[in-house]
Amino acid sequence: LKLVARSQIFITLVAILLGLLIGALFLLVMGYDPMEAYSSLFSGMFGNMYNIGEMIQTVTPLIFTGLSVAFAFRTGLFNIGVEGQYIFGQLAAIAVATKLSLPAGIHQLAAVAIAMVAGGLYAGIAGVLKAKLQVHEVITTIMLNYIALGISNYMIRTVLHGNTTDRTPPVPDSATLHLGWLSDLFSGARMNLGIFLALVAVLVISWILNRTVLGYELRAVGFNTFASEYAGMSVARNITLSMVISGMLAALGGAVQTLGVTGYMPVSAEFTGVGFDGMAVALIGNNNPFGVVLSAFLFGGLSYGSATMQRDLGVPTEIIRIVMAIIIFLVAANGIIRALSRVLNRRGVRKS
Amino acid sequence: MSTLIIIGTILSNTLLYATPLIFAALGGVFSERSGVVNIGLEGLMTIGAFSAAVTTIDSGSPWLGLVVAMVAGAIFAIPHAIASISFQADQVVSGVALNFLGGGIALFLTKMLFNGAAQTQTVEQPFTKVSVGGISNVPILGDILTAYPTTYLAIILVVLTYVLLYKTPWGLRLRSVGEHPRAADTLGINVYSGDHQRCAGGNRRRVHVHRDHQQLYVQHDFRPRVYGVGCNDFRKMAPIRCDVGLFILWFCDFLGSYQPDFGVDTLRSQRMVEYAAVYPDHTSTGRRGWAGGSASCRWKTI
Numbered sequence: 001l002k003l004v005a006r007s008q009i010f011i012t013l014v015a016i017l018l019g020l021l022i023g024a025l026f027l028l029v030m031g032y033d034p035m036e037a038y039s040s041l042f043s044g045m046f047g048n049m050y051n052i053g054e055m056i057q058t059v060t061p062l063i064f065t066g067l068s069v070a071f072a073f074r075t076g077l078f079n080i081g082v083e084g085q086y087i088f089g090q091l092a093a094i095a096v097a098t099k100l101s102l103p104a105g106i107h108q109l110a111a112v113a114i115a116m117v118a119g120g121l122y123a124g125i126a127g128v129l130k131a132k133l134q135v136h137e138v139i140t141t142i143m144l145n146y147i148a149l150g151i152s153n154y155m156i157r158t159v160l161h162g163n164t165t166d167r168t169p170p171v172p173d174s175a176t177l178h179l180g181w182l183s184d185l186f187s188g189a190r191m192n193l194g195i196f197l198a199l200v201a202v203l204v205i206s207w208i209l210n211r212t213v214l215g216y217e218l219r220a221v222g223f224n225t226f227a228s229e230y231a232g233m234s235v236a237r238n239i240t241l242s243m244v245i246s247g248m249l250a251a252l253g254g255a256v257q258t259l260g261v262t263g264y265m266p267v268s269a270e271f272t273g274v275g276f277d278g279m280a281v282a283l284i285g286n287n288n289p290f291g292v293v294l295s296a297f298l299f300g301g302l303s304y305g306s307a308t309m310q311r312d313l314g315v316p317t318e319i320i321r322i323v324m325a326i327i328i329f330l331v332a333a334n335g336i337i338r339a340l341s342r343v344l345n346r347r348g349v350r351k352s
Numbered sequence: 353m354s355t356l357i358i359i360g361t362i363l364s365n366t367l368l369y370a371t372p373l374i375f376a377a378l379g380g381v382f383s384e385r386s387g388v389v390n391i392g393l394e395g396l397m398t399i400g401a402f403s404a405a406v407t408t409i410d411s412g413s414p415w416l417g418l419v420v421a422m423v424a425g426a427i428f429a430i431p432h433a434i435a436s437i438s439f440q441a442d443q444v445v446s447g448v449a450l451n452f453l454g455g456g457i458a459l460f461l462t463k464m465l466f467n468g469a470a471q472t473q474t475v476e477q478p479f480t481k482v483s484v485g486g487i488s489n490v491p492i493l494g495d496i497l498t499a500y501p502t503t504y505l506a507i508i509l510v511v512l513t514y515v516l517l518y519k520t521p522w523g524l525r526l527r528s529v530g531e532h533p534r535a536a537d538t539l540g541i542n543v544y545s546g547d548h549q550r551c552a553g554g555n556r557r558r559v560h561v562h563r564d565h566q567q568l569y570v571q572h573d574f575r576p577r578v579y580g581v582g583c584n585d586f587r588k589m590a591p592i593r594c595d596v597g598l599f600i601l602w603f604c605d606f607l608g609s610y611q612p613d614f615g616v617d618t619l620r621s622q623r624m625v626e627y628a629a630v631y632p633d634h635t636s637t638g639r640r641g642w643a644g645g646s647a648s649c650r651w652k653t654i
Contacts, residue, residue: 030464078444080391138391138444279448316463321456328449332442333435 008286011334014341016284016298019327023319037315044308045301051308053182053189057261059300060194061086064201064253065278066296068246070287071205075242076222081126081141082250083275084148085119089251090258091152092118094168094265095160097175097258104174111175112197112255119251120244122148127243131236137243145271153267160265167266177260192260199293201249206289208245218242250275277303283328299324367503374506378513385517385527391447392432395454400425402458406465418502428454 024034045055065082072079079085093115102110126140162169182191209215220228221238229235253274258265281299285291302324306317330337376393383390403424408417432450435441517523 030460276451280452283445283448316460318456318460318463321452322460325449325451325453325456328452329431329435329446332445332449333439335439335441336435 011337012284012286012291012331014337015327015330015334018330018337019323022326023323026322027315027319032313032315037309037313037319040309040312040315041302041305044305047308048187049185050187050189051304053186053191055301055304056186056195057190057192058304059296060192060198061253061257061274062277062281062296062300063195063198063293064256065250065275066281066285066292067198067201067205067278067289068249068253069278069282070285070289070292071209071249072242072246073282073287074209074222075218075238076225077127077130077239077242077246078138079123079126079141079243079246079250080138080279081123081144081148081275082246082278083271083273084141084145085123085247085250086254086272086275086278087145087148087152088122088247089115089119089254090265091148091155091160091254092251093255093258094171095155097171098160098162098169101172102174107172107175108177108259111259112177112252115251115255116248119254120248123243123247123250124240127240130243131239145275149268149271152265156265156267162264165267168264171259171263175259176263177256178263190261192256194256194260197252197256201252202289202293205245205249209289214241250278280324280328284324284331286331371500371503371506374510375502378506378509381513381517388433388436389443389447390432390450391444392429392450392454393447395451396425396428398454398458399428402462406461 020038024038027034027037044051046052065086068082068085069079093111096111096114097107100107100110122144123141126135126137126144129135129140130137156168157165160168177193179191179193183189185191207215209219217228217233218238218241220231221233221235222242225235228238257274277299281292281296284298285293285295299320302320303317306315306320309315309319310317376397379396380390380393400421404414404417404421407420408414411417428450431453432443432446435446435449436443515523517527
């Protein structure tokens with residue numbers, strides 16, 4: 001088992017290196033200097049305290065959505081609805097934050113908790129449909145994304161809006177997750193409680209998956225539905241539960257982002273993209289909670305740093321998406337890397 | 353009379369909006385029937401849109417743009433085919449990669465070619481509406497049938513696809529590979545080459561799609577839109593049925609955009625209704641057991 005894990009990590013690392021390399025080649029072909037571009041990219045990530053802080057801020061929601069996708073994946077479900085659940089989390093959080101007046105502390109707790117419940121129930125719809133009617137979750141969750149976006153815009157326009165109808169009023173101080181002292185430490189970056197919550201969530205999910213009966217059953221159902229059923233596990237219950245937990249994670253990410261970073265919610269014609277990026281994060285992180293943290297930093301970090309690259313050198317930020325695509329691709333088709341390393345090994349043997 | 357005109361406008365616009373979806377859905381039908389799940393529709397559509405827009409701006413011929421888009425889409429589908437068939441990668445995952453790649457490359461090149469702008473210039477010579485014979489003189493029917501040439505192309509392709517899939521040996525092989533690769537292999541059908549062809553072919557269809565799109569909205573931007581994913585939802589269906597579904601979908605959407613005229617507040621909420629309306633259909637088509645998807649990704653010749 002250790003060997004398998006090692007080879008999986010090895011493949012991922014090779015994929016990342018190859019991805020960056022092919023990205024560099026692509027830049028070279030397009031007439032940019034790849035060395036210059038990459039150094040600008042990394043200075044955009046780590047150049048000063050502000051950049052580091054903002055990078056962490058960019059990474060945080062990706063950890064949540066990545067974790068959400070990864071959790072569902074581990075239990076055999078492909079949750080494409082993370083985007084919708086994320087939006088639902090944002091909506092519920094902003095609703096509680098702006099419509100209720102509670103003392104600080106309780107207010108945050110209520111907003112986050114209700115957001116999680118809302119996101120969980122929302123994802124649960126797809127879970128129940130899958131469990132009871134065998135409707136494929138990929139299709140239902142895609143649909144639910146649009147429904148979430150529609151509901152969110154409708155609610156903001158009719159109920160939650162402030163002075164203008166296209167956005168909510170700002171989150172009151174009693175409900176914010178913003179951390180002033182930490183922001184000061186990172187020279188004004190929008191720091192908040194999110195990254196800590198994210199790390200706690202990673203630990204909790206890892207514990208649930210690997211150390212509890214529930215996690216064992218969830219993984220078993222994902223691995224072999226029929227065997228699990230034969231062994232006396234309730235397949236329907238586990239599928240539903242898995243979707244609910246996955247939705248809760250996504251919603252938590254949405255709540256954290258709204259309450260901690262943006263501070264309001266606008267009417268939006270398009271998706272945030274955080275949920276879809278979460279898929280990439282989960283796939284590169286090998287659907288392992290800790291892997292998700294690393295790959296969220298890889299993806300979020302590069303995405304954030306690429307803004308500096310575009311500003312300084314005019315290299316379009318999309319190069320990062322291309323690099324990520326290649327990495328996902330190589331991780332998915334890991335046979336390519338295996339074949340490559342086999343060829344290299346053989347050559348090494350022949351030499352010796 | 354005015355009601356009739358409204359109905360005519362609605363119908364002709366439904367055709368207009370449904371056109372890109374028909375192309376994409378047919379692509380989906382192709383790859384799904386051959387057992388390849390393709391989440392990468394969106395990325396391929398984006399690439400098609402990009403190459404069509406750039407070619408048309410450069411050459412002034414929308415037809416050339418259409419052809420280039422088809423070729424570009426087929427090329428971009430190749431990695432998906434290789435990964436999911438030769439290397440047995442998870443098809444959903446490599447589809448996701450394709451979405452990232454398509455969107456990434458299209459936007460990257462757009463920014464490069466158009467000095468950092470996130471969208472291309474206006475396409476100066478888009479397709480224009482044509483009408484067949486003297487039909488444009490017929491009051492209502494003329495309005496409906498005076499459509500873009502791509503709309504006609506889409507409808508022709510629906511019929512062609514049906515014939516190809518259900519009335520030719522090639523189509524039979526394709527479907528058998530999709531449904532039961534092992535059995536097909538036993539009968540001497542080459543599962544691999546079949547799958548590859550299918551994947552590329554399917555995607556070629558898909559690519560027209562965005563082509564139409566920028567002729568509808570003259571200005572074009574490359575952010576992912578509803579269409580690709582929406583089309584995915586119909587991919588399990590037979591060609592004709594899928595188009596009926598799409599017509600309904602876009603009819604709803606169009607009604608939504610017409611709401612002001614009917615004195616209803618313009619809300620995007622109609623989306624919810626229309627997607628909710630699609631659900632029952634999936635409950636009937638989705639009964640493929642727990643796992644769903646296709647078997648060919650795990651298919652290996654012994």
